Amino acid sequence: MKEFLFCVTYLLRLAWSLDRRRLLIGGALILLGALATPVVAVSLKHLVDAAVEARIGDAGTWAVVATAALIGELMLGHFAHLHYFELAEIVEERLNRDLLRVVNGTSALDRCDDPEFADSIDLLRQEIVQMRLTMHATVQLAAVIAQALATAVVLASLTPWYLLLPAIAVVPVVLGKRAERQLQAARERTAPLLRAARHVRVLASSPASQKEVQLCGNAEFLVARQDDLLAEYQRTTDRAQVRHAVLRGTGQLVFGLGYAASVLLAYLLARRGEATAGDIVLVIALATQTSTQMAKGLELLSGVHRSAAGLRRYLDLRDQAGHQGEQPRREMTLDRLASGIDFDHVGFAYPGSAREVLNDITLRIPAGTSVALVGENGAGKSTLIKLLNGLYRPTTGRILVDGEDLARVRPESWRARTAVLFQDFARIELSLQHSVGVGDLSEVDSATAVLAAVRRAKAEPLLDRVGHDLGTVLGGGYADGADLSGGQWQSVGFARGLLRTRPLALSLDEPGHSLDSDAEQRMLSAYQETAARVASATGGVTVYVTHRMSTVRMADLIVVLHEGTIAESGNHDELIAAGGRYADLFSLQARAYAD
Numbered sequence: 001m002k003e004f005l006f007c008v009t010y011l012l013r014l015a016w017s018l019d020r021r022r023l024l025i026g027g028a029l030i031l032l033g034a035l036a037t038p039v040v041a042v043s044l045k046h047l048v049d050a051a052v053e054a055r056i057g058d059a060g061t062w063a064v065v066a067t068a069a070l071i072g073e074l075m076l077g078h079f080a081h082l083h084y085f086e087l088a089e090i091v092e093e094r095l096n097r098d099l100l101r102v103v104n105g106t107s108a109l110d111r112c113d114d115p116e117f118a119d120s121i122d123l124l125r126q127e128i129v130q131m132r133l134t135m136h137a138t139v140q141l142a143a144v145i146a147q148a149l150a151t152a153v154v155l156a157s158l159t160p161w162y163l164l165l166p167a168i169a170v171v172p173v174v175l176g177k178r179a180e181r182q183l184q185a186a187r188e189r190t191a192p193l194l195r196a197a198r199h200v201r202v203l204a205s206s207p208a209s210q211k212e213v214q215l216c217g218n219a220e221f222l223v224a225r226q227d228d229l230l231a232e233y234q235r236t237t238d239r240a241q242v243r244h245a246v247l248r249g250t251g252q253l254v255f256g257l258g259y260a261a262s263v264l265l266a267y268l269l270a271r272r273g274e275a276t277a278g279d280i281v282l283v284i285a286l287a288t289q290t291s292t293q294m295a296k297g298l299e300l301l302s303g304v305h306r307s308a309a310g311l312r313r314y315l316d317l318r319d320q321a322g323h324q325g326e327q328p329r330r331e332m333t334l335d336r337l338a339s340g341i342d343f344d345h346v347g348f349a350y351p352g353s354a355r356e357v358l359n360d361i362t363l364r365i366p367a368g369t370s371v372a373l374v375g376e377n378g379a380g381k382s383t384l385i386k387l388l389n390g391l392y393r394p395t396t397g398r399i400l401v402d403g404e405d406l407a408r409v410r411p412e413s414w415r416a417r418t419a420v421l422f423q424d425f426a427r428i429e430l431s432l433q434h435s436v437g438v439g440d441l442s443e444v445d446s447a448t449a450v451l452a453a454v455r456r457a458k459a460e461p462l463l464d465r466v467g468h469d470l471g472t473v474l475g476g477g478y479a480d481g482a483d484l485s486g487g488q489w490q491s492v493g494f495a496r497g498l499l500r501t502r503p504l505a506l507s508l509d510e511p512g513h514s515l516d517s518d519a520e521q522r523m524l525s526a527y528q529e530t531a532a533r534v535a536s537a538t539g540g541v542t543v544y545v546t547h548r549m550s551t552v553r554m555a556d557l558i559v560v561l562h563e564g565t566i567a568e569s570g571n572h573d574e575l576i577a578a579g580g581r582y583a584d585l586f587s588l589q590a591r592a593y594a595d
C-alpha cells in the first residue's frame, strides 16, 4: 500500500507541476462523468415513482435529468480522456527528457559503452512507457473509486445489507484471475510440445531436410510423431480450457446469485412498504454496476501497484545513472593548437573490466599532423579515438593538448573542439538539415552551413537522393522519408563531423567500411582536403583509422597498434624501410590486390 501511495502521489505531483490546469480540468471531468451512472439510476427511480403516483410532470423532469446525465457521461468521458491522455504524454516526455539528460550528461563519460549502463537505460525506457499507462490508470482509478463509493452510498441508503454486494462482486474477479493464471500455466507447459511439432513439420517440408527424409523413408514416422505431439497438446489445452470455464462460470454464478438476491431484497422491502417501485428499478440498474466497478477497480489497482515497483526502479536507476563524481571545471579555451597533442604513457581498461586494452601508449602528434591508425581487429584503434575525443579518461597516464592535461578540462568543452565520425555512427532520423546540423548546434538551422558540410564531405549524391530538399526526413519509417543505405548514412555522419569547421582534433574511424569504391575515393579526397584545411585553420590534428593499407600512405604519421601497444610509428617510407609489421601488412594487401 505504501508503494502504491508513493507511485500515485509521485505521478500526480509531477503532473501538477507540469500542467496543473490540465490535471484539474481532466480530473473534474472524469469525476463528473463517473458520477453520472449513479445519477442516471437515481433519476430512473424518481421517474418510476412519479409515474406510479401519476405525477407526469415530475416524471418528465426526471426523464430529462436521466437523459442529460447519460449524454453528460458520454461527453464528459470523451473530453476527460483528451485531457488526461495529453497529460500522460507530457509526463512521459518529461521522464524521457530526464533520461536523455542522464544518458548524455557529463556523467555518461566512461559509461557510454558499458553494457550494464546500456541495459539500465533500456530498462528505464520501458519503465517510462509503463509510467504513461500508469498515469492513465491513476486517473481512471480515482474515477472508479468515486463511482463505487457513490453507488454504495445510494444502495446502502435503502438497507446496509447492500454493502455486501461489492464483497460478492470480488469473487468473480478473484476466480477469473485464478482461471487466467491456470490457463497461462497450461500454455507454458504445452509450448515445448508445439515447438517440437513445428520442428517436425519444418523437417518434413523444408527443401534442406527433405532429401534426407525421402532417402531414409522417414516421412511416415515424422507424420505419426507430429500427430502424437499435437494430440497431447490438444488434451492438455482442452483440460485447461474446461477448468478455466468452470472457474469463470462459478465466479459469475456467485455474483449472479448475489444480484438476484439484491433485487429480491428490494422487492421484499417494497412489499413491506420500506421501499418503492422506483427503488426496485434503482437496485436493478445499480447493483449490476458493482461487478464492473470491482473488476475494473482491482485491475487498475494491481496495474498501478505493479508500476509502483517500476517507478522506484526508474528513480533509483536514474539517480544511479545520473550520479556524477567530481567533475573538472577548466574550460578548453584554445582556438589554435600551437604544439600538438601528446599521449603520455596512456593505459586504459574499460569500466568493469580489469583487462588493459591500451597499454603504455606514448605518442606525440604535432599540430597540423594527419595520423593514420592501423592494426589488427581489437588492437585498440577505436578505443584510442574515444580517449582522444574525451569519451573516456585514461586509466593511467595523461593526454595533453598543448600541454594542458585533458583530465583537468571540462569534458564538454573539449568535445566541443573535436569532430568525429565513429565506426558505429548514429543514424539520426531527422531531416537531412538537422541530421547533419546537430554536428554543431550553433549551425543547426543554417542551410548554408549544412550544404557546405555536405559538399566538404563530397556527399552530393545525398542531395540528389533527397531531391535537393534539406527538409526531407531520413529513414524508411516515415511517409515522405528517404530510406538510406548504410553507405549513405555514413556520408551523413561524415558531413555531420565536417560541420565543425575549426576542430582541434578530427577523427574518422573506418570511414570507408560501408562505402562503394567510388564513394570511398570521394571520401578520401574529402578527408585529405579537410585535413589540410583543419591544419591551416586551427593547427588541428586529424586521425584516420583504416584497414586499407593503400589509403594510409598519404598520412604524415602512421601508427601501428598491436594488442593495445604501439608496435611502430613513422611515415610510409620509414616504415617500409624498417621492414616490420607495417611493411608486412602493406605487402600482404598489395599482393592480394595484385593476385
Ligand SMILES: Nc1ncnc2c1ncn2[C@@H]1O[C@H](COP(=O)(O)OP(=O)(O)OP(=O)(O)O)[C@@H](O)[C@H]1O
Pocket (backbone or CB within 6 Å): 113, 114, 115, 350, 353, 357, 375, 376, 377, 378, 379, 380, 381, 382, 383, 384, 423
Ligand atoms: N565497451 C567495451 N567494453 C569492454 N571491452 C571493450 C569495449 N569496446 C571494445 N572493447 C575491447 O577493447 C579491445 C579494443 O577494441 P577496439 O574497438 O578499440 O579495437 P579496434 O582496433 O578498433 O578493432 P576493429 O579493427 O575491429 O574495429 C578489444 O579487445 C575489444 O573487445
